[in-house]
Amino acid sequence: MKHLKKLTALFLAAALALSMSACGGASSAPASGSASAGDGARRLTMLVPNNTNQYIKFDEREDYPVWQELKALFAQKGLELEFEVVPADQYPTTLQTRIASGTDLPDIVCLTPFDDAAAMDLANKGTIQPINTIMDEYGDGTFNRFIHEKYPFMAQLTTAPDGNIYWYTSVQAQTYEDKPAPTCRVINIRKDWLEKLGLEAPETAEEFISVMKAFQENDMNGNGAADEIVTVDTSGDFFMTGIAQWFGVGNYLTSVDVKNNKIVSPWYQDGIKDYLKYMNRLVEEGLMDPDLIGATYEQTSQRMAENKVGATFDYCMQMWLEPSVNAENVEFLPIANLETGYEPYIVIEPSFFSWQKWAVTKDCKDPEAVAALLDVLYSDRYEELSAWGIEGETYEVVDGRRQLMEGIGGAYWEQNAKDRKTPGGSLWSGCVFPTVSLYTMESQFTSRPEHKNEFQKSVVFQDAVYPDAKYCYMAIATDEQNARKAALTTDLSTYSSELVTDFILGRASFDDWDQYIAQMQELGLDELIEIEQSQYDKFLELSK
Incomplete structure (x- = not known):
């Protein structure tokens, strides 16, 4: 979640190991024991933000068994990755600068700081490539099954008006008693x-x-x-x-x-x-x-x-x-x-969730490597490592359901970092790789006090009215819609925020209410509602 929420919330050396950079560094060199040039490994470079966990740090990933397990998955695909990892607070500026240069781009870039309109502008300019065409030609079917069968809402929310998918995302779904159950x-x-x-x-x-x-x-x-x-x-x-x-x-x-x-x-x-x-x-x-x-x-x-x-x-x-x-x-x-x-x-919060963005740039010359990477990142094994970690170390199976072991998770991050025990998501999710997880509330209840469990159970199947993350209910806008929204939302949002603040501080009078609403309408509130209604209607159509 907001929303972090929010803020969120991720191998021993072998012949085909990964090349990694030091976290926060500008470039990378092959890690000790990794494959050397000319060995036939598939190489991809990635520009990504550092994770923000104050205890479990991405630059210490080699010390975590869960990272070694993930590296083994990449090695099975013959993948070698090089990371350019930028501090989170510097990442938006770095991203803007690199994208603006338009040259010497990494193979894959985290586009999360860009909204849909900015990302679609890159697609229209050919700066990023359609992912669906890569996966259709080179994938082993794992990724396609994930977005079209397992979590079809991901395809609904990432399919552009031209029918292509230009970015892959984090995905979360949650159940209680085997039914969709939002928090x-x-x-x-x-x-x-x-x-x-x-x-x-x-x-x-x-x-x-x-x-x-x-x-x-x-x-x-x-x-x-x-x-x-x-x-x-x-x-x-x-x-x-x-x-x-x-x-x-x-x-x-x-x-x-x-x-x-x-x-x-x-x-x-x-x-x-x-x-x-x-x-x-x-x-x-x-x-x-x-x-x-x-x-x-x-x-x-x-x-x-x-x-x-x-x-x-x-x-x-x-x-x-x-x-x-x-x-x-x-x-x-x-x-x-x-x-x-x-x-x-x-x-x-929706029981399904698709957020954040990673894209393949025009400078990527190895679509087979991209397909291999995405087929790993949307596999059942990756989901297990990311959300749960390693069985017997960070989670156990009770009555057929996974649950985090005592002392593992958000409230215990400091100790988890000392023990080097954590689900992979705390190391890499939301920054380097997507969050991909199916949560059960039953597993969360084992680590929560009863008063929180009872509240959650009491509202778990309550119908949503105005759900959080409204973008989870909107199809990607057309170029024309994006242009109008961009022209409308800045002034509207600013005026709305200032007006609310003035009312809360007693600086605005309710006697002038009609004037305030008229100003909101003049700034395009009704037109914005109309555009977003069209996006919502398109989402509902894609849901059928």
Whole structure:
């Protein structure tokens, strides 16, 4: 997930081993024991960002048994890879520079910083090649079966208007009781503070304010200041907050309404005014810090570390908030659907997920090597290594289902790094290689506290209303649509964000509401809704 989420979240030497670069280096040299020039190995160069896991580092991959297992898969295909790995924060600029040069490009490049429109522009210019034609001619069928039979939504979401597929992606699917089962994001409130005060979890928006005030009045963090606050993500349109959803408000400037198969905007929804008034009240009553509006992740994380966050918006099954607080016995409890007088909903992440981008550039001269690589990356064995790791080391099979072993996973990354035990995804997923995983909630429940499990079970089959990751419900736009969206969205998003901020800070008047909506329409809100409705309709057509 947002969304990391989010932020996400990856062989002993042999005759045909991989060439690797030092992580963060500009180029690579063959690793010790790897194949030398002229030995017949298939070589591919890749430009990719470094992973962002602070404990499990890609440049230490050779120390991890799971990496040796992946190298063995590549060796079986006669593949030798060379990585140009760039620090994550420098990668977008490096990518732009390399692509703009148009010469001496690597064989494969991570295009995740580019949106669909920018990526399609590269396709139209011939900078990146169609993947489907490569796989149809040279693949062994693994990749094609994956995107057309196992996870067909990947093909739906990556097929361009011309019928080609120009990038491969990360893919995730999740089940519970063998049925599609999405997770969700909601407000998480301090369970340990509730228990110390003998309070029940709030069930209405009014009770939420009362509880947050009680946290401050009783100085729950013990620092002598009334600074226990609620934090929500304010980096976008300020609708993806968990609180907006109590008022039935969509989660983006435009949202997909999957119940009625239409695109909607919060600005046209009944609960929007009361949502904005409620957020303003949180600020006015000192329960939300105005200095954190538009704040960076690092700034909000600092408040979390300082034990000042009484409630925040995150995944209901998360296990990273608690260890990030400098306090003992911290627990967060997910809450949702608080009563406001409007029909609430939960930000539900699709049970299927296709995101991020890797593409084959025009300078790649070995399509057979590309086919071999992708047939590995979308194989059952890769999925096992990426999501679970090695049986008996990082996961076990219980009642026919895989589950991570005790002490493996996000809450234990620091120790996992010391032990060199981790599912491969923590080393490589989302940066060097795609995340490819089929998760079962049953496996997650073994490593979560009961209160989180019970909440997830209670909402697991709740119908989505305005699901997270709306791009998972939209076909790739045409060039004309992309051009119009590019012309519309910057000004619209900026105006929408500024207007929400002004309302929350009390600088905008509801008496001028009609003028604000008229300005939104003048900037093209209705046209944007119409374009995205066309994309959604195309997605539904491809789903048949």
